[in-house]
Amino acid sequence: MRNVSDIIEQYLKNILQQSPNGIIELQRSELAERFQCVPSQINYVISTRFTLEKGYLVESKRGGGGYIRIQKVELPSKEAIHMHIFRTIGEQIDQSAAEGIIYQLEEGRFITLREANMLRAAISRDVLNFKLPYRDEIRARLLKTMLIALLSH
Secondary structure, rough: OOOOOHHHHHHHHHHHOOOOOEEEEOOHHHHHHOOOHHHHHHHHHHHHHHOOOEEEEEEEEEEOOOOEEEEEEEOOHHHHHHHHHHHHHHHOHHHHHHHHHHHHHHHOOOOOHHHHHHHHHHOOOOOOOOOOHHHHHHHHHHHHHHHHHHHOO
């Protein structure tokens, strides 16, 4: 059985997909009421599953008339993806952000599930058993090199 976070995530992705401009605006309290959960559950889902690394821009305004705006960022071409990779990864990257990039590329069908799983395995902190900041630097180099190789075919 799926948990509430998974259900909320899927709901948001479905309405985003149906949105003609790829943008949705929601009331946190209305979502919490719809899914019979506390507003902090909505915050958790949005802050962990709708990140820039995963291909989403999120704007939030709190208060009485507050809202959450989520926009899906599309990667139009391989050249744009290469630029996105170099901009996002930089000189070092932590495991969570690296997995977000992999997720975004997999969701956009630029890489396969198999390739995504291989990338996740290679950049894991269990495999890169180095002290920080070396681990994040090595992860960034590995990830950039592997992604460029995968996306250059």
